[in-house]
Amino acid sequence: MTDIRTQRASLAEPTAPTANDRDISVSVNIFAAPGLPSVANLESIPKRDCHMTHVEDSDPSELLYRFSEAVDQRRPDDAARCFTADGIFRRDASRIIGEAAILDLYRQRMSDPRRKTRHVWSNLVEVERTGQTAVVTAILTNYALEPQVSEDELQMRIGNVRGVLARDAESQWRFAEHHYDMAFATKLPL
Numbered sequence: 660m661t662d663i664r665t666q667r668a669s670l671a672e673p674t675a676p677t678a679n680d681r682d683i684s685v686s687v688n689i690f691a692a693p694g695l696p697s698v699a700n701l702e703s704i705p706k707r708d709c710h711m712t713h714v715e716d717s718d719p720s721e722l723l724y725r726f727s728e729a730v731d732q733r734r735p736d737d738a739a740r741c742f743t744a745d746g747i748f749r750r751d752a753s754r755i756i757g758e759a760a761i762l763d764l765y766r767q768r769m770s771d772p773r774r775k776t777r778h779v780w781s782n783l784v785e786v787e788r789t790g791q792t793a794v795v796t797a798i799l800t801n802y803a804l805e806p807q808v809s810e811d812e813l814q815m816r817i818g819n820v821r822g823v824l825a826r827d828a829e830s831q832w833r834f835a836e837h838h839y840d841m842a843f844a845t846k847l848p849l
Contacts, residue, residue, distance in 0.1 A: 746836065798818070
């Protein structure tokens with residue numbers, strides 16, 4: 660179970676993580692900012708899915724964030740809806756084709772409630788955009804606690820993502836293709 664401990668601290672007072680358990684613990688330093696939601700109550704932050712209101716000049720790369728949020732929050736239906744009906748999800752040499760098959764993949768991956776993931780994006784670039792399609796590239800750092808691999812180590816993977824996006828009938832961005840090519844993989848002790 661993920662334990663998020665929220666602490667207020669100044670730069671002169673660093674916080675140290677506790678070592679009472681083997682769960683993933685995250686210590687967060689928060690500097691109060693008016694109008695921002697409290698990190699102590701993450702459940703109060705509205706969850707987004709891939710059915711967001713369309714804005715004519717919306718940023719197609721936002722789809723990467725919505726997809727990762729759905730995966731990290733264990734919402735396989737929302738993750739699958741980020742793909743077109745015949746969308747392709749490619750991870751290295753494996754290919755999953757179609758929204759239904761992608762849904763099956765994520766339901767299976769999320770079947771173990773102990774499995775936790777966090778996706779961190781960097782170097783996002785919109786390579787190309789036409790009226791109904793776009794191509795984005797990014798670097799993905801993925802952290803995963805996968806008990807079937809190890810209960811003592813966190814899996815960390817870094818790879819390149821290339822997304823070919825298309826607007827659906829409601830003008831929402833979806834993945835026509837999501838290609839992930841892993842560049843590095845390592846394990847971090849818990």
